[in-house]
Amino acid sequence: MIRKTRLFTPGPTPLLPAAQFAMAAADIHHRTPEFRALYQKVLAQLKVFVGTQNDVLLLSCSGTGAMEASVSNLTSPGDRVLVLTAGKFGERWADLTKAFGCAVDVVEVPYGQTFDLADVKKALKADTKAIYMQASETSTAVNHDVQAVAKLRDEVAPEALLVVDGITGLGTTHFDVDGWGIDVLIGGSQKAVMIPPGLAYLSVSERAFKAMDSSKNPRYYFDLRKERKNAVKGESAYTPAVALIAGLGAALDYIAGQAGGDLEKGRIALVNNAIINAAATRAGLVALGFTLFAPTSPSSAATAVAVPEGMDSSDVVKALKTRFAAVIANGQGTMKGKIFRVAHLGFFDYLDTIALLGAMEHIAKDTLKLPVEYGQAVAAAQKVYAEAYSK
Numbered sequence: 426m427i428r429k430t431r432l433f434t435p436g437p438t439p440l441l442p443a444a445q446f447a448m449a450a451a452d453i454h455h456r457t458p459e460f461r462a463l464y465q466k467v468l469a470q471l472k473v474f475v476g477t478q479n480d481v482l483l484l485s486c487s488g489t490g491a492m493e494a495s496v497s498n499l500t501s502p503g504d505r506v507l508v509l510t511a512g513k514f515g516e517r518w519a520d521l522t523k524a525f526g527c528a529v530d531v532v533e534v535p536y537g538q539t540f541d542l543a544d545v546k547k548a549l550k551a552d553t554k555a556i557y558m559q560a561s562e563t564s565t566a567v568n569h570d571v572q573a574v575a576k577l578r579d580e581v582a583p584e585a586l587l588v589v590d591g592i593t594g595l596g597t598t599h600f601d602v603d604g605w606g607i608d609v610l611i612g613g614s615q616k617a618v619m620i621p622p623g624l625a626y627l628s629v630s631e632r633a634f635k636a637m638d639s640s641k642n643p644r645y646y647f648d649l650r651k652e653r654k655n656a657v658k659g660e661s662a663y664t665p666a667v668a669l670i671a672g673l674g675a676a677l678d679y680i681a682g683q684a685g686g687d688l689e690k691g692r693i694a695l696v697n698n699a700i701i702n703a704a705a706t707r708a709g710l711v712a713l714g715f716t717l718f719a720p721t722s723p724s725s726a727a728t729a730v731a732v733p734e735g736m737d738s739s740d741v742v743k744a745l746k747t748r749f750a751a752v753i754a755n756g757q758g759t760m761k762g763k764i765f766r767v768a769h770l771g772f773f774d775y776l777d778t779i780a781l782l783g784a785m786e787h788i789a790k791d792t793l794k795l796p797v798e799y800g801q802a803v804a805a806a807q808k809v810y811a812e813a814y815s816k
């Protein structure tokens with residue numbers, strides 16, 4: 426039998442064919458009217474996709490570049506910041522803020538959990554300059570309550586900037602960026618927007634731009650004020666990733682096309698798609714005997730499950746790849762071998778979910794020797810879909 430390679434990883438995610446064609450055809454110079462028109466169109470679309478009146482900037486780098494920019498541009502050495510960490514990406518915020526000399530307060534919870542809001546409240550100080558957190562912690566597939574943290578910020582430390590890594594939160598979670606007062610919200614190209622790695626985008630509030638006037642940390646390539654000034658003219662400060670930007674435009678057109686050309690509605694449909702596929706996947710995998718790694722606050726970007734005691738999740742990852750050419754993600758760091766992760770963000774639909782769960786039934790039965798009835802996982806997922814569909 427032949428096999429089709431399918432990515433079920435939470436970045437990179439499957440590529441949208443229309444975006445691939447747009448990238449292949451993107452033979453344009455970046456200091457021309459053609460590029461300026463493309464850039465301005467994509468920046469305007471990104472505002473709708475993020476759901477904000479704030480400016481959205483594009484950077485040619487992976488998501489971590491935008492994370493670094495939101496530390497270097499907003500802080501000075503010695504500034505007190507609060508980092509909320511519950512996994513590998515939260516740890517990245519701690520490393521980054523320390524690298525730029527911040528005085529870092531940390532609220533940390535074990536892998537698989539989200540924060541106790543009372544702990545966050547206690548850790549917030551009147552002089553906290555900024556809060557750094559994830560919306561979705563991809564390493565553990567946990568969702569964090571950004572709205573609740575924003576509210577605490579308003580009560581306890583209203584001056585503090587709220588910086589959210591939404592790299593897998595965007596396109597899988599509903600945000601009210603301006604209503605909640607998210608000062609920076611970061612996305613990445615290889616996640617929900619269906620194109621390859623290499624672009625980061627971030628919405629930046631006026632408050633955050635104002636903070637840049639007095640922040641002292643060094644920055645050069647990732648100078649957000651410089652990018653903003655250039656974006657007004659339809660340009661980027663340096664040579665941009667032109668092909669990726671063309672692909673991003675095509676992907677945002679596709680998302681709008683899912684709702685009759687209305688990008689805001691298309692974004693809502695994309696988020697709901699992730700929410701339903703995640704719920705269906707959780708039901709299917711639990712029906713097979715796996716345990717949810719994040720039962721209390723699961724992310725819609727990806728689902729993480731633990732394999733039964735004494736089994737190795739690497740065997741599941743390997744077997745899916747060799748038998749079905751389906752690529753899922755192992756656990757990162759100490760979670761390797763204990764959990765596996767299946768993505769729902771971006772160009773995944775319900776049929777992808779059903780296919781993966783059908784394949785997973787074979788692997789659970791043949792590789793892990795679990796007592797599987799064919800159809801068990803698929804049926805559990807179908808029930809979730811049917812209920813959502815009937816509403």
Ligand SMILES: *Cc1c(COP(=O)(O)O)cnc(C)c1O
Pocket residue numbers: 435436487488489490514559561562563590592593613
């Ligand atoms: C993918 C991801 C990142 C960014 O990683 P890069 O490899 O720099 O693109 C950051 N945070 C989260 C939550 C992610 O999922």
